[in-house]
Amino acid sequence: MGIGKKIMTWARIKSPWILHFNSGSCNGCDIEIVAALTPRFDVERFGVIIRGTPRHADVLVCSGPVTRQIRDRLKRIYDQMPSPKFVVAVGTCACTGGVFDGCYNVLGGIDSVIPVSAYIPGCPVNPEAIIDGVVKLVGSLEEGKSA
Amino acid sequence: MAQILFHIFIFPGILFLLVMSFLIEFIDRKLHARLQNRVGPPWFQPLADFIKLLGKEVVITDEADVTIFRVMPLVALTAAVTAFFYIPLWGTEAIYSFNGDLIVVLYLLTLPTLSFFLGGWYSRSVYSAIGATRALTQLFAYEVPLLLSVLASALLAGTWSLSELTRFYDAHPGWWLFNLVGFVVALIALLGKLEKVPFDIPEAETEIVAGYLTEYSGSLYAFIRLALNVEMIVGSALLAAVFFPWGLSCGPLAGFAFFILKLLVIMALITLLRSALARLRIDQMIQFCWKYVSTLAFAQVIATLIFKGVFVK
DSSP states (O other): OOHHHHHHHHHHHHOOEEEEEESSOOSHHHHHHHHHTSTTTOGGGGTOEEOSSGGGOSEEEEESOEETTTHHHHHHHHHHSOSSOEEEEESHHHHHOGGGTTOTTEEESGGGTSOOSEEEOOTTOOHHHHHHHHHHHHHHHHTTOOO | OHHHHHHHHTSSSHHHHHHHHHHHHHHHHHHHHHHTTOOOOOTTHHHHHHHHHHTSOOOOOTTSOHHHHHHHHHHHHHHHHHHHTTSOOSSSOOSSOOTTHHHHHHHHHHHHHHHHHHHHHTTTOHHHHHHHHHHHHHHHHHHHHHHHHHHHHHHHHTOSOHHHHHHHHHHSTTGGGGGHHHHHHHHHHHHHHHTOGGGOGGGOTTTSTTGGGTTOOHHHHHHHHHHHHHHHHHHHHHHHHHHOOOSOSSOHHHHHHHHHHHHHHHHHHHHHHHHHOOOOOHHHHHHHIIIIIHHHHHHHHHHHHHHHHHHOO
16 A cells, blocks of 8 residues: 555544434434444544534444335435445344345345445444444455455 | 745645644544543544545535535635734734734635535535525624624724734733623624534534535535634634734744634633533524624723723823
8 A cells, every 4th residue: 555545544544424324223223323422432532423414424324124215215325425435234124134124115134225334233233332343344444455 | 935935835824724723623622522521532533534535525416516616615715814814923913914904804704604605505405505594694693793892902902903903902901801891792703603503503413414514525525624624713813813912022932822822712712612502593693693792792892982082092
């Protein structure tokens, strides 16, 4: 890696701004994601900030299985994010579809619609697990893998 | 020529303001975090954010006016940087000064708001349009008290030049205490100008996504953040120069140290208010500014006029 690329990778690792999107979750994981952003866990230590708009975000944090209703919206939100962009699937449902897999209105996990960089299982996920997942995603960036 | 280029690009121009804006943003965020009982971001956080945003893709929507959308962040940054040259930093003399530069500084500080309005409006997003109109509505509420409070201090000194104003207060030590009410007014108005928390209505992220910044991404957004930070520095420096014009005649180094100290105190006050207060609605903000803050500013001007008429003969 050249020095410029090294600096850019460092900056990307140190400042992952996230966008939270509920793609059909039962709200359990959403509560845990919000809990992970509270002062108790203080993710701003790692440079994580939650943004309101996909244009400012680097990491799309999705919770829940993809329903047929939400598919187009999820795709659109993903397309609106400027690259480089990453997707984190939070919760068992977001990883595989979970207990909702096979329902008439459910397509499956997040990766049935958009590419996913990190899977965080759990029902619901612990805030510690979410932070660990994001840290691992960032770590895979450092090794130069196309996460 | 070389000196002018040095002033523009190194000190006190772009490079100095770049470093200062990273420092100021770090202090702001760290203090905010500590007030919330958090650890807060590391010292390099603003730098990492800036570099990361420079490396991101710039998305421009089909409906947006490309020229205005691209140019407006740079216009805002340029205006804010230009305003810094007229403020006395280490002595009683600014780098450039003429009679009336106080008005020019206030005008240059209005330009960022106006350019953000245009940029938001021409990005043709509904959220941007709401945020942009709110920014302009807010402008009419805080601009009058800010101008009046600065006017009160300038009336007492009898000049429209920042350098002459500093010299006057230097020759009359203790007179700046008379303008303390004006300082409170100007601080509230500055919160509105910088869109800090009680008055962050134009970019209220819980209601209208990110206001006029909604469609900005990548390097354009990085320049907007930089422009907002520089505006914060220049606004605080203006308040320091107009309302705390002491300690500037004791040599350039001590004067500069005093200037940084004053800047940090004003910044800390802004952060404290941002952490302690919640957002107002746009109608509440305008009522508050016109009913109470403007009245206070008028009272300061009238008190200054009476003081000047009775005692200064």
